[in-house]
Every structure is written in structure tokens, then in C-alpha cells.
Amino acid sequence: MEQPTPLNLAAPEFVGGPWLNTPGNEPISLASRRGKVTIVHFWTYGCYNCQNNLPAYSRWHKQFAGKDVVIVGVHTPETPSERIDSNVVRHVKDFKIEYPVLVDQSGTNWGRWQQRYWPTVYLIDRKGKVRFRWIGELNYGGKRGEARMAQLVENLLREPA
Numbered sequence: 001m002e003q004p005t006p007l008n009l010a011a012p013e014f015v016g017g018p019w020l021n022t023p024g025n026e027p028i029s030l031a032s033r034r035g036k037v038t039i040v041h042f043w044t045y046g047c048y049n050c051q052n053n054l055p056a057y058s059r060w061h062k063q064f065a066g067k068d069v070v071i072v073g074v075h076t077p078e079t080p081s082e083r084i085d086s087n088v089v090r091h092v093k094d095f096k097i098e099y100p101v102l103v104d105q106s107g108t109n110w111g112r113w114q115q116r117y118w119p120t121v122y123l124i125d126r127k128g129k130v131r132f133r134w135i136g137e138l139n140y141g142g143k144r145g146e147a148r149m150a151q152l153v154e155n156l157l158r159e160p161a
Contacts, residue, residue, distance in 0.1 A: 019102055
């Protein structure tokens with residue numbers, strides 16, 4: 001499978017909640033992000049591969065601070081304990097995740113995005129189109145996915161809004 005996978009799809013809007021790490025825990029809409037680049041990653045806290053990607057997202061969060069880029073984690077549970085909101089809140093804190101997280105307990109967003117695997121990362125351009133997808137660990141087996149996706153974010157930032 002080609003990584004990252006080039007796409008050109010309208011990004012499905014986020015639905016539901018709760019939201020963590022937003023002002024007042026208010027929802028973020030992709031429509032409100034038009035003109036900006038958004039990184040969306042689907043994960044669940046008990047997934048080893050998801051945990052291995054978290055440091056990359058943290059580095060991107062710092063690298064792109066002040067550049068009209070936001071990372072949004074969509075936590076979609078796999079196991080019964082991952083369905084408990086307080087467990088998600090605790091793990092977000094324990095993992096020191098500072099960017100917004102949508103708690104997708106019902107899997108509605110998972111379905112809207114036609115998700116199949118944890119972890120999966122999407123890059124959304126300034127016009128609201130999903131342009132790239134990476135399935136799995138970013139840096140597994142020397143694939144350099146973190147650096148490759150960061151370069152694609154930089155490229156998307158240079159495109160007109």
C-alpha cells in the first residue's frame with residue numbers, strides 16, 4: 001500500500017462529543033477551519049500502535065504552532081473500558097495530549113470517515129478536502145512517515161486558501 005495515500009475527498013464534518021482540550025470543551029467544526037490545515041488522527045488509548053504515534057503528533061503540535069494548523073484526535077473505542085469517558089480523559093492527561101480530542105464513543109465519526117484501522121492520520125487542506133492518509137504507525141520499519149507527513153503539511157500551507 002502506498003504511504004501516504006493521496007486522496008481528494010470532502011472531509012466529513014465532526015459530530016457528537018464530548019470534546020477535550022478545546023476552550024470550554026466546545027466542539028470544533030471543520031467548516032470553521034476553512035483556510036487552515038487540519039490533521040485528524042483516529043486512535044484509541046489501548047492501541048499500542050496508536051500510542052507509538054502520539055509523540056509524533058506532539059512534535060507536530062509544537063512544530064506547527066502559530067501556523068494555522070491544528071491536530072484533532074478522534075478517540076474511537078475498541079474495548080469496553082475505552083468506552084468510559086473518564087478513562088479517556090485520564091489517558092489524554094496521562095499521555096500529555098494538548099491538542100483537541102473528540103470522544104467518539106458511538107463510532108459515528110469512525111463510520112462517517114469510513115474508517116477501518118487504528119491508527120489512521122488524515123491531512124485536510126485549506127479548502128476542506130482530505131488530501132492524504134497514513135494508515136498505521138508513522139515511523140514503523142523506517143518509513144519516516146512523521147517527516148513525510150510534516151512535509152506534506154508544509155506543502156498544504158503554501159497552497160492558496
